[in-house]
Amino acid sequence: MLTSIIETDTSAASITTDGLLRQFGSLTALDRVTVTLPRGGVVGLLGPNGSGKSTLIRILLGLIPPTSGQATVLGHPTTKPARYAGDVGALIEAPSFVPGLSARKNLLSLARLRGLPTTRVAEVIRIVGLEGRENESVRRFSLGMKQRLGIAAALLPDPALLILDEPTNGLDPAGIVEIRQLLKTLAAEGRTVVVSSHLLAEIQAACDYLVIIRFGELMFSGPMGELLDKAGARIEVAPEHPADVDRLRVALAAAGWSLEDDSLVVHGSPADAAALNRAAHEAGITLSRLTPINESLEDVFLEMTAAPTRDPVAASQGARKKASTNA
Amino acid sequence: MRELRSELTRLNRRGIWLGWLGLMAVFAVLINTVIYTIAANGSAPPGGGPGVAFPTMATLESSSGIVAGVSSAASMFGVITLSFWAIATASDYSTGLIRLLAAAQPHRWRLLLGKIGALLIWTALATTAAEVVNLAAALPSAEAAGISTALWMDDLVGEIARAWLTSFSASVVWGIIGLVLALLSRSSAIAISVGVGWVLLIETIIKTASSEAGQWLPGTTLTALAQGGTDDLSFAGAVLIGCIYAAVGLIIGLVIFIRRPITE
Numbered sequence: 147m148l149t150s151i152i153e154t155d156t157s158a159a160s161i162t163t164d165g166l167l168r169q170f171g172s173l174t175a176l177d178r179v180t181v182t183l184p185r186g187g188v189v190g191l192l193g194p195n196g197s198g199k200s201t202l203i204r205i206l207l208g209l210i211p212p213t214s215g216q217a218t219v220l221g222h223p224t225t226k227p228a229r230y231a232g233d234v235g236a237l238i239e240a241p242s243f244v245p246g247l248s249a250r251k252n253l254l255s256l257a258r259l260r261g262l263p264t265t266r267v268a269e270v271i272r273i274v275g276l277e278g279r280e281n282e283s284v285r286r287f288s289l290g291m292k293q294r295l296g297i298a299a300a301l302l303p304d305p306a307l308l309i310l311d312e313p314t315n316g317l318d319p320a321g322i323v324e325i326r327q328l329l330k331t332l333a334a335e336g337r338t339v340v341v342s343s344h345l346l347a348e349i350q351a352a353c354d355y356l357v358i359i360r361f362g363e364l365m366f367s368g369p370m371g372e373l374l375d376k377a378g379a380r381i382e383v384a385p386e387h388p389a390d391v392d393r394l395r396v397a398l399a400a401a402g403w404s405l406e407d408d409s410l411v412v413h414g415s416p417a418d419a420a421a422l423n424r425a426a427h428e429a430g431i432t433l434s435r436l437t438p439i440n441e442s443l444e445d446v447f448l449e450m451t452a453a454p455t456r457d458p459v460a461a462s463q464g465a466r467k468k469a470s471t472n473a
Numbered sequence: 474m475r476e477l478r479s480e481l482t483r484l485n486r487r488g489i490w491l492g493w494l495g496l497m498a499v500f501a502v503l504i505n506t507v508i509y510t511i512a513a514n515g516s517a518p519p520g521g522g523p524g525v526a527f528p529t530m531a532t533l534e535s536s537s538g539i540v541a542g543v544s545s546a547a548s549m550f551g552v553i554t555l556s557f558w559a560i561a562t563a564s565d566y567s568t569g570l571i572r573l574l575a576a577a578q579p580h581r582w583r584l585l586l587g588k589i590g591a592l593l594i595w596t597a598l599a600t601t602a603a604e605v606v607n608l609a610a611a612l613p614s615a616e617a618a619g620i621s622t623a624l625w626m627d628d629l630v631g632e633i634a635r636a637w638l639t640s641f642s643a644s645v646v647w648g649i650i651g652l653v654l655a656l657l658s659r660s661s662a663i664a665i666s667v668g669v670g671w672v673l674l675i676e677t678i679i680k681t682a683s684s685e686a687g688q689w690l691p692g693t694t695l696t697a698l699a700q701g702g703t704d705d706l707s708f709a710g711a712v713l714i715g716c717i718y719a720a721v722g723l724i725i726g727l728v729i730f731i732r733r734p735i736t737e
């Protein structure tokens with residue numbers, strides 16, 4: 147039966163989206179995004195400011211409907227969020243609390259809403275390292291402490307799927323490392339952790355899977371390792387005899403390889419090394435060097451997300467607006 | 474009900490205790506001081522504006538004199554109730570907490586009913602606080618003004634219960650109006666300004682233009698409800714119109730809350 151096939155298909159995925167489109171007036175925040183995210187592990191959701199990360203998360207949580215397209219969370223459609231709400235914990239953009247209440251009372255009210263035992267509150271306070279401060283009013287919390295409290299709130303239901311929107315925002319370097327470690331631990335226990343960021347370096351070390359969006363468009367979706375291969379991994383080759391440089395260029399180009407201008411840098415992943423060597427050999431040239439060029443993921447990410455498809459003036463104004471509202 | 478307990482936990486904070494119950498108590502004292510002083514001066518009570526309806530000497534000396542303050546300040550108590558219902562509703566949007574709440578409980582009607590339930594409990598508390606303070610303030614005020622309290626004990630329990638019920642009912646309708654205004658504007662400042670501005674300004678203007686239409690306006694209706702009926706509007710009429718306001722408000726509130734996307 148078709149329905150059962152679909153169900154078994156999506157049950158292997160934590161999140162699927164199919165042609166997900168969201169417009170705000172004339173602005174397209176998400177442009178027909180289709181992805182399937184695995185269950186288990188840490189999934190990075192990357193994109194520069196205003197690329198639609200939070201919009202995607204809001205749709206997944208059932209807070210806003212998509213303009214068109216569908217999505218599922220833990221096998222259930224986002225049109226029925228009540229079916230999965232109990233298994234999903236989320237931090238959406240800035241953490242939000244009642245300022246006049248203590249951290250503990252804030253969490254208590256959320257625990258009661260979810261029908262959780264009150265002992266869970268102390269547990270999550272301990273996990274995020276806020277013990278000793280839990281009876282203070284949230285109004286007096288620093289940005290980093292609020293962030294921790296937001297993560298604590300997301301952890302309350304002991305969720306199978308944890309969605310954290312820029313969780314390291316406002317954290318000091320030690321805090322960032324700590325949260326990264328926490329995410330890994332949570333994922334190792336079998337949970338799926340989706341974490342958004344505009345800085346690859348911040349979550350690179352923790353991610354198993356990556357989704358990159360830019361201005362609402364999906365740029366990449368796949369396991370971490372695939373990113374390097376896909377986004378311009380290169381190999382530098384050198385002939386045994388320097389005189390053969392030009393001949394080698396011609397031979398490789400003839401064999402279908404693409405080369406960078408005036409150099410012997412070939413576009414290809416480390417897996418292409420043998421084929422490259424063979425092509426050189428068939429032209430009667432022995433290679434003395436065959437070195438993959440290791441680009442940092444950050445370079446790859448910047449390359450993928452930098453080139454503006456929109457009016458750059460508008461984009462920078464948007465960024466400025468964002469900066470001033472954050473201030 | 475989880476949503477109710479959750480909301481009660483959030484409302485149980487110093488700002489709400491001091492602000493809501495405190496303001497009710499302060500106005501209960503003030504109104505008693507004012508109505509007895511005016512009555513003692515022998516001056517005719519100022520024409521009942523939309524804010525306060527001054528009782529006559531005869532009312533003060535009757536058995537319902539002891540609760541006259543509660544009835545007279547009904548609009549004031551109503552505006553306080555409207556404000557706190559609006560604050561409790563709009564602050565979920567201004568803090569962004571609504572995202573967490575709606576993600577945890579996607580059946581949004583349950584969230585809203587939980588909130589209304591919690592606010593009903595608080596309105597009952599606030600009404601009780603106002604009435605207790607009123608009882609304490611009425612006797613000394615009457616004595617200071619030299620007004621006879623001989624009949625006050627005639628139907629004490631009945632008068633107190635009646636005053637509590639009518640004042641509570643009127644306040645609840647005020648509160649629902651505040652809730653709807655806050656859901657529409659997502660801002661407690663706008664909701665309170667519109668609510669208070671309406672009673673103080675717009676309703677007065679409409680009443681001046683057409684006293685016929687004026688009887689149906691919320692401020693007038695709810696004052697009549699709190700006072701157990703007035704010359705212009707019977708108690709039954711006030712109850713009916715009050716119920717209509719409450720029902721329409723609840724429906725509008727539910728529809729907005731359920732259907733509007735949460736983009737905060």
Ligand SMILES: Nc1ncnc2c1ncn2[C@@H]1O[C@H](COP(=O)(O)OP(=O)(O)OP(=O)(O)O)[C@@H](O)[C@H]1O
Pocket residue numbers: 170173174175193194195196197198199200201202343344468736
């Ligand atoms: N409620 C809204 N009304 C109008 N436009 C909106 C709304 N919410 C988001 N947008 C627009 O949609 C685009 C994507 O916003 P979104 O918040 O999803 O970006 P983001 O990737 O989370 O960015 P950041 O890294 O800055 O958090 C932006 O251009 C934003 O201005």
Ligand SMILES: [Mg+2]
Pocket residue numbers: 199200201239311
């Ligand atoms: Mg965002």
